[in-house]
Amino acid sequence: MTRSLDGLLAWGTFVTMLCALFGAFVFAQTEQVMGDIQRIFYVHLPLAWISFLAFGHACWAGVQYLRTGRGEWDAVGASAAEIGVLFSTLVIVTGSLWARPVWGAWWTWDPQLMTYLILWLIYVGYLMLRSAAGDDLRRARFAAVFAIVGFVDVPLVWFSARYLRALSPVIFSTHSIGLAPSMAWALLAGLVAWSLFYALLFRSRLRLGLLEAQVANLVDEGA
Amino acid sequence: MAYLFWAFAVVWIGIFLYLYGLVRRSRALEREVAELRARTRAGGPARPARPGGGGS
Numbered sequence: 001m002t003r004s005l006d007g008l009l010a011w012g013t014f015v016t017m018l019c020a021l022f023g024a025f026v027f028a029q030t031e032q033v034m035g036d037i038q039r040i041f042y043v044h045l046p047l048a049w050i051s052f053l054a055f056g057h058a059c060w061a062g063v064q065y066l067r068t069g070r071g072e073w074d075a076v077g078a079s080a081a082e083i084g085v086l087f088s089t090l091v092i093v094t095g096s097l098w099a100r101p102v103w104g105a106w107w108t109w110d111p112q113l114m115t116y117l118i119l120w121l122i123y124v125g126y127l128m129l130r131s132a133a134g135d136d137l138r139r140a141r142f143a144a145v146f147a148i149v150g151f152v153d154v155p156l157v158w159f160s161a162r163y164l165r166a167l168s169p170v171i172f173s174t175h176s177i178g179l180a181p182s183m184a185w186a187l188l189a190g191l192v193a194w195s196l197f198y199a200l201l202f203r204s205r206l207r208l209g210l211l212e213a214q215v216a217n218l219v220d221e222g223a
Numbered sequence: 224m225a226y227l228f229w230a231f232a233v234v235w236i237g238i239f240l241y242l243y244g245l246v247r248r249s250r251a252l253e254r255e256v257a258e259l260r261a262r263t264r265a266g267g268p269a270r271p272a273r274p275g276g277g278g279s
Contacts, residue, residue, distance in 0.1 A: 040230040047234070090237050097230040201241075208249055215255055 009200040016193035023186030044094040046190040054084030059151035062144035074140040075209040111160035122150035
């Protein structure tokens with residue numbers, strides 16, 4: 001069952017990723033003002049959304065860990081946060097590569113960029129906290145609290161683009177999508193592809209984390 | 224176009240580096256399990272003995 005689901009996810013990721021690349025480079029029309037550089041959005045935006053999803057996942061796992069005290073939730077939180085940090089690092093890099101030709105700067109102290117950088121720093125801190133030596137139970141409890149508190153920054157990132165004077169373009173509002181249909185389809189394909197990839201990556205990372213914990217327990221018991 | 228190329232290249236390089244890291248961790252785990260099995264068969268302590276003395 002596990003293997004068949006992984007196989008299904010792998011194939012789904014492969015096919016949708018090809019569709020997403022086709023959508024980004026061929027199907028989506030060229031943006032009139034920015035030109036081809038706008039195509040970075042088809043990878044930047046899905047990665048940003050999936051990073052929010054991953055941090056939300058880590059926060060939820062933190063709540064479950066504090067509620068139940070089960071070590072599996074700690075492994076879930078660690079796996080989700082690690083992938084979240086990977087994706088958010090890629091978001092910052094791709095954002096900078098888009099900003100340089102469009103804004104003329106690699107980075108600006110825009111409210112959305114700042115809040116996103118803070119989010120990244122919080123979860124990098126989370127990973128550093130986890131890698132620090134110490135009692136496993138205490139570390140897991142601290143990590144759970146850290147993941148929950150860190151997630152508070154996610155709505156700030158979201159709202160800063162809409163209600164503060166942010167430079168980043170707002171694509172989605174409550175009334176409309178600010179994209180041509182071909183662009184919206186390319187973005188949707190990217191979202192589906194990266195969501196499936198997240199699920200696949202998360203399952204692999206979680207399995208590894210659980211095995212590492214089991215082996216560490218066996219070593220401790222046998223010592 | 225160079226920025227567009229590098230944006231996609233960085234994403235895939237980052238993803239492959241992360242996957243490579245996962246594979247390395249997985250291999251290290253397999254080695255540890257094999258070592259544990261060998262020690263269990265030999266009847267010794269599960270944890271490798273430290274140079275300082277005790278195995279705990």
